[in-house]
Amino acid sequence: MRVLLSTYGSRGDVEPLVELAVQLCGLGAEVRMCAPPDEDFVELLARVGLPLIPVGRPMRTMVRPASRAEAGRRVAEFAAQYDAVAAAAEGCDVLLASGLAHFASRSVAEQLGIPYAYATCCPFLLPTPHQAPPAALLPGQAFPAGVTDNRALWELNAELFDSMHGEALNAHRESVGLPRVAGVREFILTDRPFLAADPLLAPWRETEELDVVHTGAWILPDDRPLPADLRAFLDAGVPPVFVGLGSTRQTTGDVARPAIEAVRALGHRVVVGRGWADLALIDERDDCFVVGEVNQQALFTEVAAVVHHGGAGTTTTAARAGVPQVVVPQGADQPYWAARVADLGIGAAHAATAPTAESLTAALRTAFDPATRARAAAAAATIRTDGAAVAAKLLLELAG
DSSP, X not given: OEEEEEEESSHHHHHHHHHHHHHHHHTXXXXXXXXXXXXXHHHHHHTTTOOOEEOSSOXXXXXXXXSXXXXXXXXXXXXXXXXXXXXXXXXXXXXXXXXXXXXXXXXXXXXXXXXEEEEESOGGGSOOTTSOOOTTSSTTOOOOTTOOOHHHHHHHHHHHHXXXXXXXXXXXXXXXXXXXXXXXXXXXXXXXXXXXXOTTTSOOOOOSSOOOEEOOOOOOOOOOOOOHHHHXXXXXXXXXXXXXXXXXXXXXXXXXXXXXXXXXXXXXXXXXXXXXXXXXXXXXXXXXXXXXXXXXXXXXXXXXXXXXXXXXXXXXXXXXXXXXXXXXXXXXXXXXXXXXXXXXXXXXXXXXXXXXXXXXXXXXXXXHSHHHHHHHHHHXXXXXXXXXXXXXXXXXXXXX
């Protein structure tokens, strides 16, 4: 059985598919994987012995489109990844896509006549009467004042997808001999998407709109030791607070300076994750340490709290570690995860505004509260780790 996994996005899109690839290989499948050619992702796949089939330009060079016209051009660029994905899919029995790979990948599967599945790590874009669509995900999106019915809001959301992405998507489909699609959002999600998210952190209630396959999160185990200099820093004092934005950029203003000032004000040391935002130390004091790419599964078990952007992977890793979180969302699905952390009482959600030392100090006080710590520790025991194994079996059943 040959499987193609195709994704275009940040590490939060790539790493779950690497774990799915591991599980598929364990079931005897031959796996190929398309992803952006970022060096981080090449190294990530190399850890499990898989080559990366490069698609598109490095994700680290991408910025969020600022207008509808720019969004349309971006969709045309994503759809143009069709040729590379089609070459990789030759001879495959099934194709699964995630992130922004759907614009090309579903058309490839359709052209080749093979089964197709789409996976998402967050339910925030899945239509349901139980929640409203994200209010400001698409450029220029604004819902009419006074409209509060979730079904009506999701209808408006679908219209926005069509108006912003339909022309570029259908122009490409016609260029490769495929019929136009009437509903872009439905084309993206399919009628049976995989939800690769933990049931506690991202609950899903069954609806008539979608037959969602809620597998649990796809978590790639990491057994790498922590670097010796980081190990020495951790052992030299009380547990520090980790501050990082992962593979995202700062959109709400500087995070490192106010975070370090807030952590220091509460008597803690700091580990700063450089990440794609290139966070750095603010002085040469010995109570702070900066790290690059590191085993967060190990690190988070040794810190007092995690201040982060609210990516699906980072939120899940912190929850598994049983450590309180402060989420400072920068965009996309991150406000969803911030709200879930706050609703579960396992941390605090910072507003999607520029953080200050005062605002982060208040959030950290919530995180350090003994009740928050107790809830975070209790939640850790419930996080599932079998999501990718479940998904691998279902995907091979789909192929068969």
